[in-house]
Amino acid sequence: MTDPAGTGTSSSTSPTYAATLDAADPLAAFRSEFVGAESSLVYFDGNSLGRPLAVTGERLRAFVDEAWGGRLIRGWDEGWYDLPLRLGDEIARVCLGAAPGQTTVGDSTTVLLYKLVRAAVDARPGRDEIVIDSDNFPTDRYIVEGIAAERGLTVRWIPVEHDSGVDVEQVREAVGDRTAVVVLSQVAYRSGHLADVEAITPVVQDAGALVVWDLCHSVxxxxxxxDRWGVDLAVGCTYKYLNGGPGSPAFAYVAQRHLDGSAGPALRQPIQGWMGHADPFLMGPGYQPSGGIRRFISGTPAVVGMLAMQDMLDLVDRAGMDAVRAKSRDLTSYAVDLADAWLAEHGVTVASPRDPDLRGGHVTLRHDRMREVTAALWERDVIPDYRDPGGLRIGLSPLSTSYAEVHAGMAAVRDVLAGGGASRAAQEHILSGP
Known part of the structure; x- marks a missing residue:
């Protein structure tokens, strides 16, 4: 990696070097705001489930005592009803580069993906193909296969190797006058490859199709x-880098032109529920979709599930996304340097792009023992996750991860590879988060 601390040394394997990087890190102070950051546990899985913020416990207690316990059902009139839209606008402002009125929070990523892909397919009658890459996250692939079966469509697969991702030329070759919708991830869940959203989006649109971007591993x-990239539709989760907690609801973005009908018929989502009705409390016969992004809400929103991410959005806003990205690049580059220095001799290869401009916030290291290594690391309170084939995935959340933590964790990987592994029972209990 470069030498952001100006140490004048290339000895990245030295603990002193890591300490110097932490001392020069402009975001270092944010780490103390996370629960557990003061412990010796090494957390390499922030791209699956982010650490909670200490202030979130106070927010949850206050909600139980005051908003829920004190106001009870009056809370719907006092903010809960509009919370999916207000929180969606905040995610859009802080993280998505999107104007208000286009983003809502609610449901799981899987459900929101279904809504957006189905809406996109129905908006392109006469086209009979959905395009998706072969290494996309399982939910994305399963949703596409299910919708294709429902609607009598064909899935066109873009072949992608596990250690790379989709590029613009592959998309150009895959789309045509039969393409209804293309479903892609900005950051590949396995390799961390960062797709060129700005270049790929117009290629899809020039073919007359819509594109749905999965932002789960990038937001x-x-x-x-x-907005600037002209994206049609996007979906993402909030429990990774937005630290919303296990199962916190996802978000959906629909560009204004697809809500107001200025780019053709307004999209109509397929799961018609009462909260997306133009007048939910009329409760009359027949469904009339609400105007704007509210039409993509179906049932009663998960208010409790939306509480924690508000604290993380405040933190990201204070830090600034450009600074977050800069540290993410440096953290992953440091992990790659340590892998080269310590792990290559054990046969470990880096299964992620080496160019930080082509890499998201995680690095995957490949070796045929990595399931065993992951289990042994968990027993040592070093927590990465595992992805077939043979991939140990290191997710580095920039605001909660220190360089010293990266150094300690990579040293533990080295030691496990050089020594013994975990028990069979421990290996069988490795659960990989999304």
């Missing part, structure tokens, strides 16, 4: 400019 780690 809060990689700057996004949905």
């Amino acid at each position: 809060g780690s990689v700057p996004v400019e949905l």
Whole structure:
């Protein structure tokens, strides 16, 4: 990596070097705001589940005592009803480069993906193909296959190797006058490859199709400019770099032109629920979709599930996405340097782009023992996750991860590879988060 601390030394394997990087890190002070950051545990899985912020416990207690316990059902009139839209606008402002009125929070990523892909397919009648890459996250692939079966469509696969990602020329070759929608991830969940959203989006649109971008592994780690890039639709989760907690609801973005009908018929989502009705409390016969992004809400929103991410959005806003991205690049570059110095001799290869401009917030290291290594690391309170084939994935959340933590964790990987592994029982209990 470069020498951001100006140490004048290339000895990245030295603990002193890591300490010097931490001392020069303009975001270092934010680490103390996370629960557990003061412990010796090494957390390499912030791209699956972010650490909670200490202030979030206070928010949750206050909600139980005051908003829920004190105001009870009056809370719907006092803010809960509009919370999915207000929180969606905040995610859009801080992380998505999107104007208000185009983003809502609610449901899981899977459900929101279904809504957006189905809406996009239905908006392109006469086209019978959905395009998706072969290494996209399982939910994305399963949703696409299910919708294709429902609507009598064909799935066109873009072949992608596990250690790379989709590029603009592959998309250009895959799309045509039969393409209804293309589904892609900005950051590949396995390799960390960063797709060129700005270049790929117009290629899809020039073919007359719509594109749905999955931002699960990029939002809060990689700057996004949905409006400027002309993106049609996007979805993302909030429990990774937005630290919303296990199962916190996802978000959906629909460009204004697809809500107001200025780019053709307004998109109509397929799961018609009462909260997306033009007048939810009329409760009359027949469904009339609400105007704007509210039409993509179906049922009663998960208010409790939306509480924690508000604290992380405040933190990201204070830090600034450009600074977050700069540290993310440096953290992952440091991990690659240590892998080269310590792990290559054990046969470990870097299964992520080496160019930080082509890499998101995680690095995958490949070796045929990595499931065993991951289990052994968990027993030592070093927590990465595992992805077949043979991939140990190191997710580095910039605001909660220190360089010293990266150094300690990579040293533990080295030691496990050089020594013994974990028990069979420990290996069988490795659960990989999304």
